[in-house]
Amino acid sequence: MVKYAAKLQKSASFRREENLFPVEGARLCEDALNSKAEIKYFFYSETADKKYHTIIKKISEKCPNTYRVKESVFPKMCDTVTPQGMLSLVSPLDKSRVFDTIKKYNKLKFLALECVQDPGNMGTILRTADALGIDGIIISSNSCDVFSPKVIRGTMGAVFRLPIFITDDICGYIKRFNENGCSYATVPLNADKAVTEIDFKSGNVIAAIGNEGNGLTKECIEACSCKITIPMTGNAESLNAGIAAGIVMWEMVR
Structure with missing residues (x-):
């Protein structure tokens, strides 16, 4: 799953193939949830669980594919240099x-x-x-x-x-x-x-x-x-x- 998320970060063709795109950070992950976007997979780090526990709880209740990831591993899944410890893989909304x-x-x-x-x-x-x-x-x-x-x-x-x-x-x-x-x-x-x-x-x-x-x-x-x-x-x-x-x-x- 770590490799899968990392590939979605790097490859536009893979995002189109899988019909998923990565969303990083507490605010954007919460925006995805509030906008009724379909969060297929959700990852959070140990530190983020302490800082953003309420948001993580809301998302994990809606997303059955939720994973807690080790602090040392989490950056390998992300595009940002200093990730906040939350990552959603989201299906584009059909509007x-x-x-x-x-x-x-x-x-x-x-x-x-x-x-x-x-x-x-x-x-x-x-x-x-x-x-x-x-x-x-x-x-x-x-x-x-x-x-x-x-x-x-x-x-x-x-x-x-x-x-x-x-x-x-x-x-x-x-x-x-x-x-x-x-x-x-x-x-x-x-x-x-x-x-x-x-x-x-x-x-x-x-x-x-x-x-x-x-x-x-x-x-x-x-x-x-x-x-x-x-x-x-x-x-x-x-x-x-x-x-x-x-x-x-x-x-x-x-």
Whole structure:
């Protein structure tokens, strides 16, 4: 089990194969429990049992596969340098049904991420989306692994609450979305309008954010209904993907 957990920490393909991802630390493990995520396996150290006994008791009552691990062994299962002594192996929540409600509901707000590669950016975007009340995130399959340890830590539990849909055909998804809503490609140049000029309050909307270095692909831009940009008066040519997504999401919900 120690080797199994360690492999899940290191291998994205193994996480997909097993349909499990590791969650470390007292707060995130408790978030997983409170979010009704399915904790398949739970591990805790001897020291953690003394410090976080109440949380460990709640999780172990829900998870039949609970293991107490020796202090010297526990770090071998973890991604963090100084682990808190709690580790859950969690099944991703199936919230894909949220994306099937577009025809039934109005004024849903979605974000599409195409080839976002930096785990720090991904974690920031998901955490911000959760804070601002975005209804769901569509992520292209060539983006970084949303269930990697670094992304999970960066989301601060948002990954348990946000509906997330990973697709091999993000352009096709946007085109289908246009049948019941409006899509916006976020670009640095040659935009139709500034993001501040868009009325996001009427109808279902989706805004697309692209790769950190190259932005959105031509195909994704063409799939969208409109090109928008974030007005900048300084000298920078573009913004960090996480910052750009935050600004666009703020405009979508304000």
